[in-house]
Structure formats: C-alpha cells, structure tokens
Amino acid sequence: MINKRRSAAVLLGLLAATALIGPAPATADDETTEPPAEPPKVELVLDVSGSMRARDIDGRSRISVAQQAFNEVVDALPDETQLGIRVLGATYRGKDKKQGCQDTQQIVPVGPVDRAQAKAAVATLRPTGFTPVGLALRSAAQDLGVGATARRIVLITDGEDTCAPPDPCEVARELAAQGTRLVVDTLGLAPDDKVRRQLLCIAGATGGTYTAAQSADELTGRIKQLVDRARDTYTATPTVVGGAAECETAPLLAPGVYTDREAFSEHRWYRVPVRAGQELRASVSVALDRPVNPDYGVLLRATAPDGREIVRGVDAGSGRTDVISAGLRWSATEETPTPTPEPTGTQPAQTVCLVVSNAFAPRPGTEATPGMPMELTVDVVASSPAPDGPDLGRGWALLLLLTLAGLLTGLVAGLLTRWWVATWREN
DSSP states (O other): OHHHHHHHHHHHHHHHHHTOOSOOOOOTTSOOOOOOSSOOEEEEEEEOSGGGGOEEETTEEHHHHHHHHHHHHHHTOOTTOEEEEEEESSSOOSSOHHHHTTOEEEEEEEESOOHHHHHHHHHTOOOOSOOOHHHHHHHHHHHHOOOSSOEEEEEEESSOOSSOSSOHHHHHHHHHHTTOOEEEEEEEOSOOHHHHHHHHHHHHHHTOOEEEOOSHHHHHHHHHHHHHHHHHHTTOOOEEOOOBSSSTTOOBOOSEEEEEEEOTTOEEEEEEEEETTEEEEEEEEEEOOSOBOSSEEEEEEEEOTTSOEEEEEEEEESSOOSEEEEEEEEETTTOOOOEEOOOTTSOOEEEEEEEEEEOOOBOTTOOOOSOEEEEEEEEEEEOOOOOOOOOOOOHHHHHHHHHHHHHHHHHHHHHHHHHHHHHHHHO
16 A cells, blocks of 8 residues: 555656646756846736626626625735726716727726725625726726736626727737737636627636536636736736747747647647757647537647657646646657757757647537637746666566566565464463
C-alpha cells in the first residue's frame, strides 16, 4: 500500500513538473524587470434598463441576480485591484429617446474599493430606461484612463443596444484601434441570438471573451474569474497573431503572450526558434465563449518541421467550464529538429513547431464563427533538465542484481518466519 502511494506521489510530481509553464526563473543574465507602478484596473458596466425586471433567472429578476453577484464579487475583490462600477439606463424614466440614450453614470470611481459604499450604491439600482451600450463602453474606457498596463471592462447586459449610434461593435473596434490596451469581456443574461452576436462582436474586437450566464452562480463565478484574470494578466497585453494551417508557413514567435482564435476541431501552427542549452515552455488556454457539447479537449504539441512529434500536453473535460488549458516543456538537448538559418558567427537555432488542436463540437444553433478566443504563452529559458535517477544497470547486470535481491529477500523472510514459529511454540 505504501509503495502504491509513493508511486502515485511520484507520478503526480512528474505530471506537475511536465505541466509547469509559469514565468521563467530569473538568472544572472536576465535583466531586472521593475514591477508595474500602477495596480490592475477593472470596471464593471451593468445594464439597468427596463428589461432587467424580467424574472427568468432562478425565478428571480435579472437585476436582483446581478446585484447579488456584484456584492459577492466586491467582498472577494483582491486588495490590490482597483475597481469601478458604471451603469446604463438607471435614472431616466421618460420616453424621450434622445435623453434616455445619454443615461450612463459611474456610481463607483475606479480605485481602491470601499466595499460598504459600493454595495450600497448597487443596492439602490432599479431597472428604468434605455440601453446605451456603445456610449457606456466609451465612457468606461475614459474612466479607466490610459497607462502602461492593460485595463479590463466587464459588460453585463440582457439586451442589445437600443441607442445606436454609436454602435457598440464600432466603439469596441475604435477602442482597440487606439492601442489603449483595453480588453472588454461580455456577459449575456438573456438567451437572445441578436444579443449574443453583438456581445461576441464587442469581445472579439478587443480580445475579450463572451459568456452566457443562465444562473446566479454562473454569473457570480464568471465575474470573479474575470476580475482575477484582470489581476493576473494586466502587465502584459497579448499580441494578436494568426496561426497557419502548416508549420512551413506558420508565424515565428518570440517569447511572449499571444492571442488568436481557433475554429471548432481546428489545428493551428506556430514556430519557435530554440537554441542548444535552452528549454521551451509553452501553454495554451481556450475560452469556451459559447455552448459546446460535453466531452472535449485541447491538445498542444511540439513537433519537428518534418512532423515528428517531440512532446505533447493535453487537457480534457466533460462538463461546463470557462477555460481549458494545456502546457508542455521541451529541452533542446533532448532531440535535434531542423536548424533555422542564423547569421554567421551565431549558434544556430532549432525550429520547433507548436500545434494547437481542439476537440470541441458546437451545440445545435451555435455559431461556428468567429473562432474561440485562444491565448498562447511562449517562453524560452536556460535548460533545466531533471536530475538523473539511480541507474540500476541494464541487461545481464540488471538481471543478476534482481536475482541477488530476490534471494536475499527470501533468505531474510525465511529466517524471520522460522524465528516467529519457534517463539510461538514456546509460548
């Protein structure tokens, strides 16, 4: 039993080491990176238009579910995260569309959160007016400002914009084109196809994700996840890259964080140069921003240019989840793929092909385009091979060693048994 437990522990340790894809450890040759001067910033944008009165989420109104989710998120907010809250359609009760389409306010400024004040502000909200999503997004971007780190907007709504122009998709593209390092994640509270398409468009334009929340737990869990992700990824805005259908034409990637979109059951290829004495670490995360069938998986492979597989990482699931990830590690000393030509006088690099594959199938009625949001992290560090285990020998030497060990074990067991029987008879 003890041996089985030890074997299981060793196996788990090996799996954990294989999946290790975190930031590279600092070395003497690395430049010291100063921590960002500003904290992570995120603004929650909540739709408080009249349709939020509908009672179709766990038998409760949409606004009450959103208020509960906000309260739980505020209570669990990481201390270093600066949070703001903006609402739309919350104050104007009239029928003048021109006036109603200007109805958006920031009820909690972006900054360290006074939890009691924030929850009190959200508790007073009552569904009222129009749905100026585009204007609210533009205003939220102004609330967050600009800086060296990424900002996130989390938009929660149950309906499409009723006030365009400005069209929210165009606003999202406009914000992305400004290079403001802004990501918009969207949460839909109503099973409406038009709303879903609009929210997908907003998220896709800025590298964010879309999720349909059909229960209070789903909404709360997803908002918490997005706020945590804002804290974890705010120092690096992923670079948009387009994977290829084969290694030969794939983009050449340097260490960094990249974002792409992958269609259902697709294979996307990328290339990474790795020199002798270096180790490649890579991970991929795919966001399930639309309903998919159970039993799915993500596969990340490293191959040589001729197609020979070097190493792989895989993850699979059979239930609902928001993100599924896989990772791998490979050292350039383990195998030698085809060298990549380098200038004279430099050590040639080896071309390693990274292949991202998925086994997702859309549910009936689910749009297949655009592809699902994908984040690829690539790092190349000094090689750190695992220490060698004890060498017990090979061939006849190993057979002889095992035979001697068996004889010795049998002899000891026999002596102990004889002693025990003799003692038992005397007593």
